Amino acid sequence: VDVAVHKLDAIEQEALAQLYGIMTVPTTVVLDTQLRPVAINHGVAPLQKLQAQIGATGGQPPVA
Template sequence: MSDFSLRLVILLLVCLLVSIAVWAGRMLVARRRQQALAAAPLTVPSSQSEDQHQVRILAFSSEDCRQCHTLQQPALDRLLKQHGEHVAVINVDATTQHDLTERYKVLTVPTTVVLDAQGNAHAVNYGFANTQRLQEQVNTILNLAVS
Protein backbone atom coordinates (compact mmCIF):
# COMPACT_ATOMS: atom_id res chain seq x y z
CA MET A 1 0.00 0.00 0.00
CA SER A 2 1.42 3.34 -0.99
CA ASP A 3 2.02 6.16 1.44
CA PHE A 4 -0.76 8.18 -0.22
CA SER A 5 -3.28 5.33 0.09
CA LEU A 6 -2.43 4.81 3.75
CA ARG A 7 -2.96 8.49 4.48
CA LEU A 8 -6.25 8.44 2.60
CA VAL A 9 -7.49 5.42 4.60
CA ILE A 10 -6.48 7.10 7.88
CA LEU A 11 -8.26 10.29 6.84
CA LEU A 12 -11.41 8.37 5.98
CA LEU A 13 -11.32 6.55 9.33
CA VAL A 14 -10.90 9.83 11.20
CA CYS A 15 -13.82 11.33 9.27
CA LEU A 16 -15.95 8.29 10.08
CA LEU A 17 -15.10 8.49 13.79
CA VAL A 18 -15.84 12.21 13.90
CA SER A 19 -19.18 11.62 12.15
CA ILE A 20 -20.09 8.92 14.66
CA ALA A 21 -19.13 11.19 17.57
CA VAL A 22 -21.22 14.07 16.20
CA TRP A 23 -24.20 11.79 15.63
CA ALA A 24 -23.92 10.35 19.16
CA GLY A 25 -23.71 13.86 20.63
CA ARG A 26 -26.81 14.97 18.77
CA MET A 27 -28.69 11.90 19.92
CA LEU A 28 -27.68 12.61 23.53
CA VAL A 29 -28.86 16.23 23.32
CA ALA A 30 -32.14 15.19 21.67
CA ARG A 31 -32.79 12.58 24.36
CA ARG A 32 -32.00 15.05 27.16
CA ARG A 33 -34.27 17.67 25.56
CA GLN A 34 -37.14 15.17 25.37
CA GLN A 35 -36.63 14.29 29.04
CA ALA A 36 -36.66 17.99 29.96
CA LEU A 37 -39.84 18.62 27.99
CA ALA A 38 -41.50 15.69 29.75
CA ALA A 39 -40.64 17.01 33.22
CA ALA A 40 -43.46 17.54 35.69
CA PRO A 41 -44.92 21.07 35.62
CA LEU A 42 -42.99 23.59 37.68
CA THR A 43 -44.87 25.59 40.27
CA VAL A 44 -43.30 28.95 40.99
CA PRO A 45 -44.23 30.88 44.14
CA SER A 46 -46.24 34.00 43.36
CA SER A 47 -43.44 36.18 44.75
CA GLN A 48 -41.21 35.09 41.82
CA SER A 49 -43.77 35.21 39.03
CA GLU A 50 -46.99 37.15 38.97
CA ASP A 51 -50.19 35.43 37.86
CA GLN A 52 -50.54 37.72 34.82
CA HIS A 53 -47.51 36.17 33.12
CA GLN A 54 -48.55 33.60 30.57
CA VAL A 55 -44.96 32.60 29.82
CA ARG A 56 -42.05 32.09 32.18
CA ILE A 57 -38.48 31.60 31.05
CA LEU A 58 -35.98 29.89 33.29
CA ALA A 59 -32.58 31.34 32.42
CA PHE A 60 -29.85 29.00 33.67
CA SER A 61 -26.45 30.63 34.07
CA SER A 62 -23.47 30.80 36.38
CA GLU A 63 -21.46 33.62 37.85
CA ASP A 64 -18.49 33.02 35.54
CA CYS A 65 -20.46 32.41 32.31
CA ARG A 66 -19.42 35.18 29.95
CA GLN A 67 -21.90 34.18 27.23
CA CYS A 68 -24.73 34.25 29.77
CA HIS A 69 -24.05 37.85 30.74
CA THR A 70 -22.95 39.33 27.41
CA LEU A 71 -25.31 37.54 25.01
CA GLN A 72 -28.17 35.71 26.73
CA GLN A 73 -29.17 38.35 29.27
CA PRO A 74 -29.39 41.15 26.64
CA ALA A 75 -31.51 38.85 24.44
CA LEU A 76 -33.83 38.21 27.38
CA ASP A 77 -33.98 41.94 28.15
CA ARG A 78 -35.02 42.66 24.53
CA LEU A 79 -37.71 40.00 24.79
CA LEU A 80 -39.00 41.53 28.03
CA LYS A 81 -39.23 44.94 26.31
CA GLN A 82 -41.44 43.39 23.65
CA HIS A 83 -43.58 41.13 25.86
CA GLY A 84 -42.94 42.28 29.43
CA GLU A 85 -46.59 42.12 30.44
CA HIS A 86 -46.88 38.48 29.36
CA VAL A 87 -43.39 37.14 30.05
CA ALA A 88 -41.37 36.69 33.24
CA VAL A 89 -37.71 35.69 33.34
CA ILE A 90 -36.52 33.71 36.33
CA ASN A 91 -32.75 33.61 36.66
CA VAL A 92 -31.43 30.28 37.93
CA ASP A 93 -27.88 29.72 39.14
CA ALA A 94 -27.07 26.34 37.60
CA THR A 95 -24.22 25.76 40.04
CA THR A 96 -26.37 25.98 43.17
CA GLN A 97 -29.91 25.03 42.14
CA HIS A 98 -29.24 21.38 41.37
CA ASP A 99 -32.89 20.31 41.56
CA LEU A 100 -33.86 22.53 38.61
CA THR A 101 -30.65 21.76 36.76
CA GLU A 102 -31.40 18.04 36.97
CA ARG A 103 -35.12 18.43 36.27
CA TYR A 104 -34.47 20.21 32.98
CA LYS A 105 -31.35 18.18 32.10
CA VAL A 106 -29.17 21.28 31.76
CA LEU A 107 -26.05 20.36 29.79
CA THR A 108 -24.44 23.77 29.53
CA VAL A 109 -24.94 27.41 30.39
CA PRO A 110 -26.64 29.41 29.15
CA THR A 111 -29.75 27.27 28.91
CA THR A 112 -33.26 28.67 28.68
CA VAL A 113 -36.45 26.73 29.39
CA VAL A 114 -39.70 28.27 28.16
CA LEU A 115 -42.71 27.42 30.35
CA ASP A 116 -46.40 28.14 29.94
CA ALA A 117 -48.56 29.56 32.74
CA GLN A 118 -49.16 26.07 34.15
CA GLY A 119 -45.41 25.39 34.36
CA ASN A 120 -45.20 22.95 31.44
CA ALA A 121 -41.98 23.13 29.42
CA HIS A 122 -42.51 23.95 25.75
CA ALA A 123 -38.92 24.59 24.65
CA VAL A 124 -35.42 23.93 25.93
CA ASN A 125 -32.51 25.86 24.42
CA TYR A 126 -29.07 24.50 25.26
CA GLY A 127 -26.56 27.25 24.65
CA PHE A 128 -27.31 30.79 23.52
CA ALA A 129 -30.84 31.43 22.22
CA ASN A 130 -31.21 34.67 20.30
CA THR A 131 -34.12 37.06 20.69
CA GLN A 132 -35.82 35.88 17.51
CA ARG A 133 -35.81 32.24 18.60
CA LEU A 134 -37.15 33.12 22.06
CA GLN A 135 -39.76 35.39 20.45
CA GLU A 136 -41.01 32.52 18.28
CA GLN A 137 -41.21 30.19 21.28
CA VAL A 138 -43.07 32.78 23.36
CA ASN A 139 -45.47 33.54 20.50
CA THR A 140 -46.27 29.84 20.15
CA ILE A 141 -47.31 29.66 23.81
CA LEU A 142 -49.24 32.93 23.66
CA ASN A 143 -51.10 31.73 20.55
CA LEU A 144 -51.97 28.46 22.31
CA ALA A 145 -53.32 30.44 25.27
CA VAL A 146 -55.61 32.46 22.99
CA SER A 147 -56.96 29.36 21.21
Template sequence: MADFSLRLIILFVVCVLVAIAVVAGRMLVARRRQQALAAEPLVFTLSDKHEHEHLVRILAFSSEDCRQCHTLQQPALERLLKQSGDKIEVVHIDAVTRHDLTERYKVLTVPTTVVLDTEGNAHAVNYGFANTQKLQEQVNAILGLAIS
Protein backbone atom coordinates in the same frame (compact mmCIF):
# COMPACT_ATOMS: atom_id res chain seq x y z
CA MET B 1 1.57 3.54 -2.87
CA ALA B 2 0.96 1.29 0.14
CA ASP B 3 1.82 4.20 2.43
CA PHE B 4 -0.78 6.38 0.69
CA SER B 5 -3.41 3.63 0.95
CA LEU B 6 -2.71 3.18 4.65
CA ARG B 7 -3.08 6.92 5.26
CA LEU B 8 -6.31 6.95 3.29
CA ILE B 9 -7.71 4.06 5.36
CA ILE B 10 -6.71 5.78 8.61
CA LEU B 11 -8.36 8.99 7.45
CA PHE B 12 -11.53 7.10 6.56
CA VAL B 13 -11.63 5.36 9.96
CA VAL B 14 -11.12 8.68 11.77
CA CYS B 15 -13.95 10.28 9.73
CA VAL B 16 -16.28 7.39 10.53
CA LEU B 17 -15.46 7.62 14.25
CA VAL B 18 -16.05 11.38 14.26
CA ALA B 19 -19.38 10.90 12.46
CA ILE B 20 -20.42 8.28 15.01
CA ALA B 21 -19.48 10.60 17.88
CA VAL B 22 -21.46 13.48 16.36
CA VAL B 23 -24.56 11.33 15.83
CA ALA B 24 -24.31 9.90 19.35
CA GLY B 25 -23.96 13.42 20.80
CA ARG B 26 -27.01 14.66 18.91
CA MET B 27 -29.02 11.66 20.06
CA LEU B 28 -28.01 12.35 23.67
CA VAL B 29 -29.05 16.00 23.43
CA ALA B 30 -32.36 15.07 21.78
CA ARG B 31 -33.10 12.49 24.48
CA ARG B 32 -32.23 14.95 27.28
CA ARG B 33 -34.42 17.62 25.66
CA GLN B 34 -37.35 15.18 25.49
CA GLN B 35 -36.86 14.32 29.16
CA ALA B 36 -36.79 18.02 30.06
CA LEU B 37 -39.97 18.70 28.09
CA ALA B 38 -41.68 15.82 29.90
CA ALA B 39 -40.78 17.19 33.36
CA GLU B 40 -43.53 17.84 35.88
CA PRO B 41 -44.94 21.38 35.70
CA LEU B 42 -43.05 23.90 37.81
CA VAL B 43 -45.35 25.65 40.27
CA PHE B 44 -44.53 29.27 41.08
CA THR B 45 -45.76 31.23 44.04
CA LEU B 46 -47.41 34.36 42.74
CA SER B 47 -45.92 37.70 43.60
CA ASP B 48 -48.09 40.74 44.24
CA LYS B 49 -47.08 42.20 40.90
CA HIS B 50 -48.33 39.21 38.93
CA GLU B 51 -51.06 37.98 41.24
CA HIS B 52 -53.75 37.69 38.57
CA GLU B 53 -51.61 37.38 35.48
CA HIS B 54 -50.74 34.24 33.59
CA LEU B 55 -47.19 34.66 32.41
CA VAL B 56 -44.89 32.80 30.12
CA ARG B 57 -41.78 32.23 32.19
CA ILE B 58 -38.28 31.73 30.92
CA LEU B 59 -35.86 29.97 33.21
CA ALA B 60 -32.41 31.33 32.38
CA PHE B 61 -29.73 28.98 33.70
CA SER B 62 -26.28 30.53 34.03
CA SER B 63 -23.27 30.62 36.28
CA GLU B 64 -21.14 33.39 37.69
CA ASP B 65 -18.21 32.61 35.40
CA CYS B 66 -20.19 32.05 32.17
CA ARG B 67 -19.09 34.70 29.70
CA GLN B 68 -21.70 33.78 27.08
CA CYS B 69 -24.45 34.04 29.71
CA HIS B 70 -23.56 37.62 30.55
CA THR B 71 -22.48 38.98 27.17
CA LEU B 72 -24.99 37.25 24.86
CA GLN B 73 -27.89 35.58 26.66
CA GLN B 74 -28.63 38.33 29.19
CA PRO B 75 -28.89 41.08 26.52
CA ALA B 76 -31.10 38.81 24.38
CA LEU B 77 -33.44 38.27 27.33
CA GLU B 78 -33.51 42.01 28.07
CA ARG B 79 -34.49 42.72 24.43
CA LEU B 80 -37.22 40.10 24.69
CA LEU B 81 -38.57 41.70 27.86
CA LYS B 82 -38.68 45.10 26.14
CA GLN B 83 -40.65 43.58 23.25
CA SER B 84 -43.21 41.67 25.33
CA GLY B 85 -42.45 42.47 28.93
CA ASP B 86 -45.95 42.30 30.38
CA LYS B 87 -46.48 38.72 29.22
CA ILE B 88 -43.04 37.35 30.09
CA GLU B 89 -41.12 36.85 33.27
CA VAL B 90 -37.47 35.81 33.23
CA VAL B 91 -36.31 33.81 36.22
CA HIS B 92 -32.53 33.75 36.57
CA ILE B 93 -31.19 30.51 38.01
CA ASP B 94 -27.65 29.77 39.15
CA ALA B 95 -27.02 26.36 37.63
CA VAL B 96 -24.24 25.63 40.11
CA THR B 97 -26.41 25.93 43.22
CA ARG B 98 -29.82 24.81 41.93
CA HIS B 99 -29.17 21.12 41.30
CA ASP B 100 -32.86 20.31 41.64
CA LEU B 101 -33.77 22.47 38.64
CA THR B 102 -30.70 21.57 36.57
CA GLU B 103 -31.59 17.90 36.95
CA ARG B 104 -35.30 18.47 36.34
CA TYR B 105 -34.61 20.24 33.04
CA LYS B 106 -31.54 18.17 32.13
CA VAL B 107 -29.28 21.20 31.81
CA LEU B 108 -26.20 20.19 29.84
CA THR B 109 -24.47 23.54 29.55
CA VAL B 110 -24.85 27.20 30.39
CA PRO B 111 -26.50 29.24 29.15
CA THR B 112 -29.65 27.16 28.93
CA THR B 113 -33.13 28.62 28.65
CA VAL B 114 -36.34 26.77 29.39
CA VAL B 115 -39.58 28.35 28.18
CA LEU B 116 -42.54 27.50 30.41
CA ASP B 117 -46.18 28.02 29.55
CA THR B 118 -48.70 29.64 31.87
CA GLU B 119 -49.24 26.32 33.67
CA GLY B 120 -45.53 25.73 34.28
CA ASN B 121 -45.05 23.08 31.57
CA ALA B 122 -41.83 23.19 29.58
CA HIS B 123 -42.44 23.98 25.91
CA ALA B 124 -38.89 24.62 24.74
CA VAL B 125 -35.39 23.91 25.98
CA ASN B 126 -32.46 25.76 24.44
CA TYR B 127 -29.02 24.38 25.27
CA GLY B 128 -26.49 27.12 24.62
CA PHE B 129 -27.20 30.66 23.47
CA ALA B 130 -30.73 31.34 22.19
CA ASN B 131 -31.17 34.62 20.34
CA THR B 132 -34.05 37.03 20.85
CA GLN B 133 -35.86 35.97 17.69
CA LYS B 134 -35.82 32.29 18.64
CA LEU B 135 -37.07 33.03 22.14
CA GLN B 136 -39.77 35.37 20.78
CA GLU B 137 -40.99 32.64 18.41
CA GLN B 138 -41.16 30.16 21.30
CA VAL B 139 -43.06 32.64 23.47
CA ASN B 140 -45.43 33.51 20.62
CA ALA B 141 -46.16 29.81 20.09
CA ILE B 142 -47.21 29.53 23.73
CA LEU B 143 -49.24 32.74 23.69
CA GLY B 144 -50.92 31.57 20.48
CA LEU B 145 -51.88 28.36 22.25
CA ALA B 146 -53.17 30.32 25.24
CA ILE B 147 -55.29 32.61 23.07
CA SER B 148 -56.97 29.76 21.17
Protein backbone atom coordinates in the same frame (compact mmCIF):
# COMPACT_ATOMS: atom_id res chain seq x y z
CA VAL C 1 -45.40 40.84 25.30
CA ASP C 2 -44.26 41.05 28.91
CA VAL C 3 -42.39 38.03 30.23
CA ALA C 4 -40.94 37.07 33.57
CA VAL C 5 -37.23 36.25 33.54
CA HIS C 6 -35.73 34.24 36.37
CA LYS C 7 -32.06 33.34 36.65
CA LEU C 8 -30.78 30.38 38.60
CA ASP C 9 -27.43 28.93 39.51
CA ALA C 10 -27.44 25.38 38.14
CA ILE C 11 -24.94 24.28 40.78
CA GLU C 12 -26.87 25.72 43.73
CA GLN C 13 -30.23 24.52 42.36
CA GLU C 14 -29.05 21.18 41.04
CA ALA C 15 -32.43 19.42 41.30
CA LEU C 16 -34.12 22.05 39.13
CA ALA C 17 -31.26 21.95 36.63
CA GLN C 18 -31.59 18.16 36.42
CA LEU C 19 -35.37 18.42 35.97
CA TYR C 20 -34.87 20.43 32.77
CA GLY C 21 -31.71 18.63 31.63
CA ILE C 22 -29.54 21.71 32.04
CA MET C 23 -25.95 20.69 31.43
CA THR C 24 -24.60 23.79 29.67
CA VAL C 25 -24.59 27.48 30.44
CA PRO C 26 -26.44 29.42 29.30
CA THR C 27 -29.65 27.44 28.96
CA THR C 28 -33.03 29.09 28.42
CA VAL C 29 -36.22 27.28 29.44
CA VAL C 30 -39.44 28.77 28.04
CA LEU C 31 -42.51 27.80 30.10
CA ASP C 32 -46.18 28.10 29.19
CA THR C 33 -48.84 29.58 31.47
CA GLN C 34 -49.11 26.25 33.32
CA LEU C 35 -45.32 26.24 33.90
CA ARG C 36 -44.79 23.39 31.42
CA PRO C 37 -41.68 23.63 29.23
CA VAL C 38 -42.40 24.80 25.68
CA ALA C 39 -38.74 24.91 24.65
CA ILE C 40 -35.30 24.34 26.12
CA ASN C 41 -32.38 26.09 24.45
CA HIS C 42 -28.89 24.88 25.31
CA GLY C 43 -26.44 27.66 24.54
CA VAL C 44 -27.26 31.15 23.31
CA ALA C 45 -30.58 31.26 21.45
CA PRO C 46 -31.17 33.87 18.74
CA LEU C 47 -33.70 36.59 19.58
CA GLN C 48 -36.12 35.55 16.81
CA LYS C 49 -36.13 31.97 18.07
CA LEU C 50 -36.89 33.11 21.63
CA GLN C 51 -39.64 35.43 20.39
CA ALA C 52 -41.29 32.56 18.50
CA GLN C 53 -41.04 30.27 21.52
CA ILE C 54 -42.52 32.91 23.83
CA GLY C 55 -45.31 33.47 21.32
CA ALA C 56 -46.10 29.73 21.47
CA THR C 57 -46.77 29.88 25.22
CA GLY C 58 -50.32 31.10 24.77
CA GLY C 59 -49.93 34.01 27.15
CA GLN C 60 -47.79 35.47 29.84
CA PRO C 61 -46.24 33.07 32.33
CA PRO C 62 -47.14 33.72 35.97
CA VAL C 63 -44.65 35.68 38.01
CA ALA C 64 -43.25 33.61 40.86
